[in-house]
Amino acid sequence: MSKRIYLDHAATTPMRPEAVAAVAHGMARWANPSSPHAEGRAARAALEDARARIKAALGWAGELIFTSGASEALGIALNRAKVDRRIISAVEHDAAFRAAPGADVLPIAQGTPDLDVLGTYLAAPGTALVAVQSVNSETGTKLLPFSASNAAVAAARQAGALVLADCSQALGTIAPDVDFAVVSAHKLGGPPGIGALLVRDLALLTPVGGHEFGYRTGTENLPGALGFAAALEAGSVADWPTDAEQHFDFKNDLWRVGEIISPGVQCSHIWAVAMPHLSAAAQLIRFDAMGFAVSAGSACSSGTLKRSRALAAFGIDEDTASRTIRVSFGWSTTPAEIDAFREAWLEVAHDAAARA
Numbered sequence: 001m002s003k004r005i006y007l008d009h010a011a012t013t014p015m016r017p018e019a020v021a022a023v024a025h026g027m028a029r030w031a032n033p034s035s036p037h038a039e040g041r042a043a044r045a046a047l048e049d050a051r052a053r054i055k056a057a058l059g060w061a062g063e064l065i066f067t068s069g070a071s072e073a074l075g076i077a078l079n080r081a082k083v084d085r086r087i088i089s090a091v092e093h094d095a096a097f098r099a100a101p102g103a104d105v106l107p108i109a110q111g112t113p114d115l116d117v118l119g120t121y122l123a124a125p126g127t128a129l130v131a132v133q134s135v136n137s138e139t140g141t142k143l144l145p146f147s148a149s150n151a152a153v154a155a156a157r158q159a160g161a162l163v164l165a166d167c168s169q170a171l172g173t174i175a176p177d178v179d180f181a182v183v184s185a186h187k188l189g190g191p192p193g194i195g196a197l198l199v200r201d202l203a204l205l206t207p208v209g210g211h212e213f214g215y216r217t218g219t220e221n222l223p224g225a226l227g228f229a230a231a232l233e234a235g236s237v238a239d240w241p242t243d244a245e246q247h248f249d250f251k252n253d254l255w256r257v258g259e260i261i262s263p264g265v266q267c268s269h270i271w272a273v274a275m276p277h278l279s280a281a282a283q284l285i286r287f288d289a290m291g292f293a294v295s296a297g298s299a300c301s302s303g304t305l306k307r308s309r310a311l312a313a314f315g316i317d318e319d320t321a322s323r324t325i326r327v328s329f330g331w332s333t334t335p336a337e338i339d340a341f342r343e344a345w346l347e348v349a350h351d352a353a354a355r356a
Contacts, residue, residue, distance in 0.1 A: 005337045006293045009330030010137050010169060010270050015231070016189035016331065022230035023191050026223030033220045034211060043222055050225040054196065057232035058174055058183065062200040065212045066225055070168045070184040071095035073197035076215065077164050077180040080206045084126030089113055089143065090313035091136050093166060108313050111141050111264015113152040122159035130156040133166035134175045138310045138326055139261050140270030144175040153177050162204060169270065171237045179204055185224065189331050190231035194224030241334045244268040250338050257349045261324055263314040274324040278352040283325050290344050295326050
């Protein structure tokens with residue numbers, strides 16, 4: 001293959017040209033946005049303009065705290081929300097577990113949070129923060145639908161709990177009726193090293209001093225913020241060269257031979273696919289040699305090729321999980337690239353079956 005094909009957009013997606021240009025423009029504005037002189041004030045104005053543009057693009061009416069990415073945003077919300085207890089779903093990103101050691105872990109039943117267990121947790125004394133991601137990064141399962149109120153959110157609301165949604169994999173769509181939402185620029189065609197914690201009311205968080213209204217330390221990343229805003233404004237999933245119908249056709253073709261790990265309501269841009277007779281590690285080596293970039297699980301943990309905690313929490317047995325890779329599409333994915341990988345996957349699967 002003369003040109004490599006990148007299908008690991010859930011790990012990070014290529015920067016949009018508009019974002020690259022915006023970052024370059026921001027680097028020419030070298031002043032610190034917190035400095036009082038004219039150069040600093042100009043940088044501050046540009047930063048606040050980017051903040052307003054990102055909020056508008058995401059349809060968020062509350063506050064926005066810039067962070068270094070989704071992991072820091074999760075850390076701020078989970079560590080500094082004014083609550084007594086934390087409840088996190090069993091399939092949350094590892095960053096959530098690191099930020100909230102000792103949290104009550106909410107199991108998943110048929111692809112959704114177990115409402116009976118959630119009710120038990122919520123009945124305990126004190127105010128709780130419930131963290132449930134919008135879309136799981138390894139399977140593409142939608143844990144918090146975007147179009148209507150979710151049962152888990154409704155239960156939390158009734159109990160007086162706060163709700164945190166990790167929307168990193170939700171393609172710029174924010175789960176409804178939440179108190180905190182997490183987004184990351186490099187999942188949306190923006191630069192790495194910039195993300196945001198969306199907050200319904202800053203009074204829900206304990207401040208620490210420093211920048212970002214006193215809720216984050218460290219100099220603001222103006223080039224990153226400008227790139228973030230430009231990426232969101234450059235287009236949405238509606239502008240992709242491929243659409244959901246093509247993505248589901250891809251899934252159906254592979255389903256005839258392999259197993260699609262789809263334990264609930266499924267998005268169309270992330271697929272976990274188990275191939276018979278061949279380990280995930282062997283598949284990654286084979287596909288990489290054939291010119292395809294795919295992964296096994298989230299990029300933050302797949303380098304170890306350890307058993308996926310998320311797949312286990314979804315009820316996937318160890319043998320199936322060991323044969324599962326992740327294929328994820330993005331704004332630059334073309335129909336020809338999807339077709340090429342479909343053919344390659346079927347070729348490898350048939351070869352593995354013949355050797356079994």
